[in-house]
Amino acid sequence: MLSNSDLLSLNLFMSIEELKIEIAKKVFETDDENLLSELDMLLSHSEPVVLEELPQHVQDGIKRGLKQAEEGKLTPHDEVMKRYAKYL
16 A cells, blocks of 8 residues: 555655645646646545555556665655756
């Protein structure tokens, strides 16, 4: 079972406040109805999220991210922001 706090801890280099801002930006920029529907479902769900109950593509993405984190394939938030500053 993967809780919301587990999901947040995946991003080790970003504060909770920075993560909320980044997520809000992405939400406002997307027109993907499926993504918005899934996000609404997750945010409306008061119990811990059970990985197996999520859509398969979401499960795959989470597992891929966890594996990358275990392998040390992380990029610090500051570095990502520098790389993409010209797009923001």
